[in-house]
Amino acid sequence: MALIETDSLEKRYDTVTALADLTVTIEPGVVGLVGVNGAGKSTLIKLALGLLEPTGGRITVLGLDPIADGETVRARVGYMPEHDCLPPDQIAAEFVTHMARVSGLPAARARERASETLRHVGLYEERYRRIGGYSTGMKQRVKLAQALVHDPELLLLDEPTNGLDPEGRRAMLDLVHRIGSEFGISVVVCSHLLGEIERICTSLVAIDAGRLLRSATLSAMTQHSDLLMVETDEDPAGLAELLTGQGLQVRTEKRALMVRMGENPDETYDLIRDGVADLDLSLHRLERHRHQVADLFRDLPTEASHVNA
Numbered sequence: 565m566a567l568i569e570t571d572s573l574e575k576r577y578d579t580v581t582a583l584a585d586l587t588v589t590i591e592p593g594v595v596g597l598v599g600v601n602g603a604g605k606s607t608l609i610k611l612a613l614g615l616l617e618p619t620g621g622r623i624t625v626l627g628l629d630p631i632a633d634g635e636t637v638r639a640r641v642g643y644m645p646e647h648d649c650l651p652p653d654q655i656a657a658e659f660v661t662h663m664a665r666v667s668g669l670p671a672a673r674a675r676e677r678a679s680e681t682l683r684h685v686g687l688y689e690e691r692y693r694r695i696g697g698y699s700t701g702m703k704q705r706v707k708l709a710q711a712l713v714h715d716p717e718l719l720l721l722d723e724p725t726n727g728l729d730p731e732g733r734r735a736m737l738d739l740v741h742r743i744g745s746e747f748g749i750s751v752v753v754c755s756h757l758l759g760e761i762e763r764i765c766t767s768l769v770a771i772d773a774g775r776l777l778r779s780a781t782l783s784a785m786t787q788h789s790d791l792l793m794v795e796t797d798e799d800p801a802g803l804a805e806l807l808t809g810q811g812l813q814v815r816t817e818k819r820a821l822m823v824r825m826g827e828n829p830d831e832t833y834d835l836i837r838d839g840v841a842d843l844d845l846s847l848h849r850l851e852r853h854r855h856q857v858a859d860l861f862r863d864l865p866t867e868a869s870h871v872n873a
């Protein structure tokens with residue numbers, strides 16, 4: 565069953581359209597929801613939790629309507645909000661136990677689960693300290709622990725690496741990856757940094773200005789392309805000219821040539837090999853080019869170019 569399915573989903577806040585005509589199916593796995601700040605990621609998460617109501621279209625989560633079946637959805641889904649929302653005067657173990665109780669666990673089981681989840685997120689030793697004295701990284705881990713404590717089927721994580729240094733970001737993403745791979749919990753993780761989350765995701769959904777830009781599994785994205793990558797030790801300009809003259813489609817990318825294989829790959833290989841020999845070049849690399857995720861998301865606008873609808 566799909567984790568989240570939307571059909572022409574729309575969310576307007578007065579004059580701002582945060583989501584417009586969004587139709588997407590998010591399948592189980594570790595899913596990166598990427599888009600610049602303001603793209604509509606948090607709005608989608610809040611609609612999925614039933615915290616907001618759509619102004620148009622439809623959304624289902626684990627096959628349920630988050631408004632009509634809000635309690636069931638929230639019992640089966642864990643949510644880590646983006647902003648700091650922790651009570652500074654409480655100790656972590658008490659807070660996470662409290663959140664487990666809110667999710668319906670009996671007292672003894674709630675204490676047990678709180679200890680287990682704080683151990684999973686690496687806060688076991690520090691669990692009896694006040695949250696106000698924690699570093700940003702530790703606070704992010706408490707937020708993750710409270711999202712996990714009731715053993716959800718799906719975790720919605722809104723920018724879990726916010727405010728962390730590079731080492732902290734890596735550690736947080738490793739933790740998210742382990743939750744997906746070791747516990748088998750599906751995760752939707754929001755980020756405005758594609759390069760950062762792509763390594764832990766099984767699929768990516770990109771949105772911009774509230775619209776779907778692209779959605780695909782990582783394996784489909786990194787399939788072999790129709791291009792051969794040719795690298796020579798020397799300047800490849802002469803080879804590019806020769807191959808173009810022979811009717812091949814050639815593009816120069818940094819010091820490499822990208823040659824379209826077309827209908828007849830064997831002939832393309834032969835023409836490249838003969839061209840390299842005729843021009844007395846030394847061939848450094850000749851291989852089928854793989855798509856890079858970043859190539860496929862090149863049209864993701866930068867923050868500066870983003871304008872609200």
Ligand SMILES: Nc1ncnc2c1ncn2[C@@H]1O[C@H](COP(=O)(O)OP(=O)(O)OP(=O)(O)O)[C@@H](O)[C@H]1O
Nearest residue numbers: 577580582599600601602603604605606607608872
């Ligand atoms: N309560 C609100 N009232 C009015 N506009 C809002 C409200 N919440 C969000 N918006 C606007 O809706 C758009 C989408 O915001 P949203 O928070 O969903 O984006 P985002 O991709 O999660 O970005 P960020 O990571 O910065 O939160 C933005 O233009 C934002 O300013």
